[in-house]
Amino acid sequence: GLVGEGLGTQIVRTLVEGELGGSIDxxxxEGQGTEVVIDIPLQYLRNGPITEPVPGV
Incomplete structure (x- = not known):
């Protein structure tokens, strides 16, 4: 596909892949737009790992 090379793309990639341990695709x-899929693991929050199910997730 056609991937942007702008500053926003680099910021999102650095945040998702580098800081949050996720992936982005x-x-x-052309002529139809862009779909962005971001997967971020919910294993860790600021206060540590999740030990119980998260409602609605």
Whole structure:
């Protein structure tokens, strides 16, 4: 697909992949737009690992 090379792309990639341990995938189709899929693990929050199910997730 067509992936942007701008500052915003780099900021998002650094945050998601570097700081949050997640992954990001762009699916672009010319004339149709771009779909961005971000996966961020919910294992760790600021106060430590999640030990109980999170309602609604």
């Amino acid at each position: 762009w699916n672009s189709r």
